[in-house]
Amino acid sequence: MRFLMKTDYYQDIRLFKYRSTFFWYLALVLGCVLLPKIIDEYMLSQLTFICIYAVAGVGLMLLTGFTGQISMGHAAFLAIGSYTSAVLTAKGVPFLLALPASGVTAALVGIVIGRPILHLTGLYLAIATMGAAFIIEEILVRWESVTNGNMGMMVDTPTIFGFGFDTEIRFFYLSLVVLILVLLLAKNILRSPTGRAFIAIRDSEIAAEAMGINLASFKTQSFAISAFFTGIAGSLYAHKIFFINPESYTIMQSIELLAIVIIGGLGSLHGAVYGSIFFIFLPQLIIISKDYLPSFVQDQTGLQPALFGLLIILVMLFEPMGIYGRWLKTKFYFEWFPLYKKDSFKREKKYQKAERH
Amino acid sequence: MEFFNELTQTILNGVAIGCIYGMVALGFVLIYKSTEVINFAQGELLMLGAFISYSLITQLHLSYWTALVVTILAMGIVGAILERVVLRSLVGEPTYAIVIVTIGISYFIRSIVSMIPGWGTDTYGFRTPFTDKFLRWGDVVISYEYLSIVVLALVLIAAVFVFFGYSRMGTAMRATSQNQLAAVYMGISVTRVFSLTWTIAAALGGIGGILLAPITFVHMNMGFIGLKAVPAAVLGGFTSPPGAIVGGLIIGITESLAGVYLEEGWKDIAAWIILIAVLIIRPQGLFGIQEKKKV
Structure with missing residues (x-):
């Protein structure tokens, strides 16, 4: 057990809580950098998907885990990111510009969608975002001059200053770097007054409003930032799978993204990463465990x-x-070794009381 | 005259589909009212009901009406089991956790259905007493299948309405949906109310399945129609059973009209455009009551 004597309010919002935390993260990053040496191409490709989903997960985590707004339409932002990046790189725009551009486009669409519907709360917001995602999906199908409709479109290999990310290892490093940048950015947003306003809104909208937080503005900001990260993930996703069509971005994908952040653990950036590891490795585990099952189940x-x-x-x-x-x-x-009780984390059972008659 | 006939025909088709939406939406509303959860597995319950009735009719050679009754009972049991095994232990957990669980249930049901021998991923149909019979009214033709949907939907709505308004259990359910703690104090068994709610909702899904089967055929993905019922429920106010049906009718008719008179593609998103418009203009829906949050 470690006791931290706080002498300064800024200690509460430091990037790394303890100095040792920084070294552990550094070790983790080094481990990830060395990983391609020991695993095969297939696993590496799965790790790349983990990075991509984690970027999208961080985006959704900011919105759902830290601002308390549930979205069931984030696949739409993934799609917008993918298509922006695909169309721009096909037109000859360098990837280094297309990547942020896909985030910005997604964020702009996020503002347009978010502004009118963000006064809704809870499941109503989830439903509204789901509806918006259906509409965006249909637009992508019908806007054939740009998106090629249901035929889908091929996506080029990303190139930065003539360096092509054409092998598994190179693309893995690209995704890893983007993930680390996104995590740092998200962490810093959460430390800033904006991020603290998000958390205040999550904990109590009324209390936040009483503290002078403009709900509409901050919710829209949260939605836009979330869409930005998801758009970035969409761009990477498109360049990873080479071929995109609107069917890759359905309600199922939105639900999977939501499941990633909820299973990972709402309210922590770690959760977004854990959730995507869970999501990518679960099918692998199932495939491996198939060998031990009776054959009629296997097939x-x-x-x-x-x-x-x-x-x-x-x-x-x-x-x-x-x-x-x-x-x-x-x-x-382990920290409080003998003192942990079964009820340490037990939540109070709440009876529901709806204000309707 | 031609135009008028076509319009009537389109609207009538819309009414039939709308009744199905309404019935699924009714399931949403019942569960939302008592537990504040949206059951995203409602569409899969409909699909399961359709498969059960298909098996009863074509494999066990039961008559349509017996199959209907057996399906309703079977689906009721499925609903009760779901509630007892999965959802009861989640009472008091945050809503999003429960919603994710219902999504998990929908995955599970869909893939289990695809694994059952004789069901699988193929598309099936079965004969009903209404197959190939038509009611002619001038140039307008209505098939008995569509008519059966409308009639049965009306009967069910009346039954649900009477049950909620006048029976003891219905009153207990309404009380629980307003204030669980007060309901407990009044001697209502909240667990029993929840259990019954899921039973009824699943049974409604089953009926929706057996009615929809002749129109869209029985297949693994017919449950996705359940998603279209979400706008219907929102339009109706999400807490009002008659609202669910009216919402379903509006969505069904709009979709049908959009399919005939607008370009391709509008039909699929008409429901969602209505949904977003409703949520922006009147979030409490047509029949809902504005909720005020107290500090």
């Missing part, structure tokens, strides 16, 4: 989604705070 194509659904249910049943919540509990258990 079922529905096995993977069935186990997937089942695991989502089980994780939520036994750990509603997600993977990060479990990590916190484990850490707490």
